[in-house]
Amino acid sequence: MKIAVITYDNKGAYASNEVNEDVLVDKLLGELALDFSFEIWSDPNVNWKDYSLLLIKSPWDYFDRYAEFRTWCQKIQELDIPTLNAMDTVLWNSDKWYLKDIQDKGFPIVPTHFLKKKETFNLEEYFKIFNSDTLVIKPTVSGGAKKTLKLKQSNRKEYEEEIKAWLEEEDFMIQPFMDEVAKTGEYSYIFFNSRFSHAVLKSPKKGEFRVQHFFGGEIHSIAPTERELGYMQQIVDAFAQGTLYARVDGVWKEEVFYLMELELIEPYLFLFTSEKAQENYKKAIADKIKKLH
Numbered sequence: 001m002k003i004a005v006i007t008y009d010n011k012g013a014y015a016s017n018e019v020n021e022d023v024l025v026d027k028l029l030g031e032l033a034l035d036f037s038f039e040i041w042s043d044p045n046v047n048w049k050d051y052s053l054l055l056i057k058s059p060w061d062y063f064d065r066y067a068e069f070r071t072w073c074q075k076i077q078e079l080d081i082p083t084l085n086a087m088d089t090v091l092w093n094s095d096k097w098y099l100k101d102i103q104d105k106g107f108p109i110v111p112t113h114f115l116k117k118k119e120t121f122n123l124e125e126y127f128k129i130f131n132s133d134t135l136v137i138k139p140t141v142s143g144g145a146k147k148t149l150k151l152k153q154s155n156r157k158e159y160e161e162e163i164k165a166w167l168e169e170e171d172f173m174i175q176p177f178m179d180e181v182a183k184t185g186e187y188s189y190i191f192f193n194s195r196f197s198h199a200v201l202k203s204p205k206k207g208e209f210r211v212q213h214f215f216g217g218e219i220h221s222i223a224p225t226e227r228e229l230g231y232m233q234q235i236v237d238a239f240a241q242g243t244l245y246a247r248v249d250g251v252w253k254e255e256v257f258y259l260m261e262l263e264l265i266e267p268y269l270f271l272f273t274s275e276k277a278q279e280n281y282k283k284a285i286a287d288k289i290k291k292l293h
Helices: 021-031 062-079 087-093 098-104 123-129 153-158 160-167 179-183 226-239 275-292
Strands: 002-007 035-040 053-056 113-115 134-139 149-152 172-176 186-192 195-203 218-222 245-253 256-263
Touching: 002 021, 021 035, 021 275, 053 275, 062 087, 087 098, 098 226, 098 256, 123 134, 123 153, 149 153, 153 160, 160 172, 179 245, 186 226, 186 275, 195 226, 195 275, 226 245, 226 256
Parallel strands: 002 035, 002 053
Antiparallel strands: 113 172, 134 149, 134 172, 186 195, 186 245, 195 218, 245 256
């Protein structure tokens, strides 16, 4: 079995301040004595027929080249090459409209209004709808906090034209700002082969609302309670069955977990946080490959 580990072109954009996870993956796959190569998903010179499995790890620019990415996904499907995670899952998860599917199944998400491309909007009404003086606006196809704005009611007019221009190009989502992100941080629960592996709390630096490490956020390993894990398992069982990896992101508010994202495409897996995390990932890959043989 020859494996392509899928990565991306621009190694500077969206890079982590932490450990380069591709380096860790290289080490772990080497320990499994697998035949593998790292391949850039958008490289036209790759002959994908050379591979019998694609491990989708870090196509971190997919949202910058979304039409191209979807075309590539469909090409891989047509070639009938197995992927981890499965390509149907990747395509579903690539646009945050999927959050509505999760909400419709009864799992709370951060309150969200979805705006379709070219839709007219009135920012003022969303401050009233969400009963909040601060909103967060971002594209439904995005990552790395791209085109993400935090607006106060007092300065909304400064951004209306910019948002209108953005909305000419793509769908957006509007949410109330969750104070818990700034006060405590955003939780990430990582699962391999639908089983819990490890968890972290991502805290923004002072004065920042984006928790990503390239915006100065800090990462802390945490030990979730049985109640927390039971709830996360329900989400994974409902929407991430059969996945090699799943990362459940959200905030806790008054004993309720509000899902922000269920990452099934290219999440940073925080493998550097412990040997256990790396061993769990390595074992999950080995188990998947064993089933494919």
